[in-house]
Amino acid sequence: MDIVHPGTLNSKAELDFVKAGIRAGAQPWKGEFDRLAASGYATRGPHGLTHVNSQTSDANVSKDDAIASYTQALLWYFTDDETYARRSAAILNSWSKLQEFTAGSDQDRLQAGWIGSVFAPAADIMRGYSNWKPAEVRAFQEMFTRAFYPQLNTASSWNGNVDLTQIDAMMSIAVFNEDEAEFKLGLARLKARSPAYFYLTFDGPRPKPINGDGGDVQKFWANPTRWIDGLNQETCRDNGHHSQFGLGSALHAAEIAWHQGVDVYAEQQLRYTAAMDAGQFLSGTLGGVSRGNNKVSRERFDAWQIRYNHYHNRVGIDLPNTKRLIAAQIRPNAHRAIQNLVYETLTHTDLPRTDSVDP
DSSP states (O other), X not given: OOOOSSBSSOBHHHHHHHHHHHHTTOTTHHHHXXXXXXXXXXXXXXOOOSEEOTTSTHHHHHHHHXXXXXXXXXXXXXXXXXXXXXXXXXHHHHHTTOOEEOSOSHHHHHXXXXXXXXXXXXXXXXXXXXXXXXXXXXXXXXXXXXXXXXXHSSOOSSOHHHHHHHHHHHHHHHHHHTOHHHHHHHHHHHHXXXXXXXXXXXXXXXXXXXXXXXXXXXXXXXXXXSOOTTOBTTHHHHTTTHHHHHHHHHHHHHHHHHHTTOOHHHHTHHHHHHHXXXXXXXXXXXXXXXXXXXXXXXXXXXXXXXXXXXXXXXXXXXOHHHHHHIIIIIHHHOBSEETTEEOHHHHHTTOOTTOOOOO
């Protein structure tokens, strides 16, 4: 397997397209870039730790540093201003000393997923910065192997968004580390989790079982009243928050695979597009599939452009609910950076069809 860099969430062709849009003053890229440059993450310095207790303030310190490293890596790429490159590299280097996560619970697995999914794309972009020295790159790779692999390589027993977040991190880190075995492990996990998180009636009367569901799929899926295409494992649990993390992380993993020549998107097309375009986010109601509250939270994350860009712009599938959701709710109101869901309106809006999986 020949690893492509940059090749996690962003390819060189895609970054160059966005850079040209910013320089031309085109929207939404210029407006999103200005928002990025004005954020606190654009000036944040390093706060690296040797140990992370994910149940303390360490969680926010590590999360904010991860997002800052990615923010400044993007700003450097788009502006050629070395100030951003130096600062991003300094943040990454400060985290090379991380030894382990210490909470001793699945919260560590989730935290490693959240921040690994952002540190790795930042580091993969920063590979192109000549003053991030080879020894520093190796030290960061070694840190990932030492501190992150133990937390990521065993699936969390919690709800499926955690496993999908872990998979997102595994595959991003595998690209940066040029670790084919880790990449394939992430792909295998994604293949197993996708039918156990996104339901199609084609699957039968109930979704596929998976380790961690307690042997009770009905309960694990929070007791839906109806099993319909597009239902996900957390629709009836918390459709406004965790469902976005689960769907966003799964499609991140598919995007990373795409950049490395593996078409997960096609394999899971019916499943992913049903979940994307089910309509509950747009309508604000679950349509009676839940025994409890059938309202959907209005909290929105910037986690819809990667999936829409692929299935609509690359493949040509009409996704009317997703299109309206992006226009009415995501672009005006979405959180631009939360955990591992960051800046997709900037990086993945209306990308040209230049990237493709080799036939």
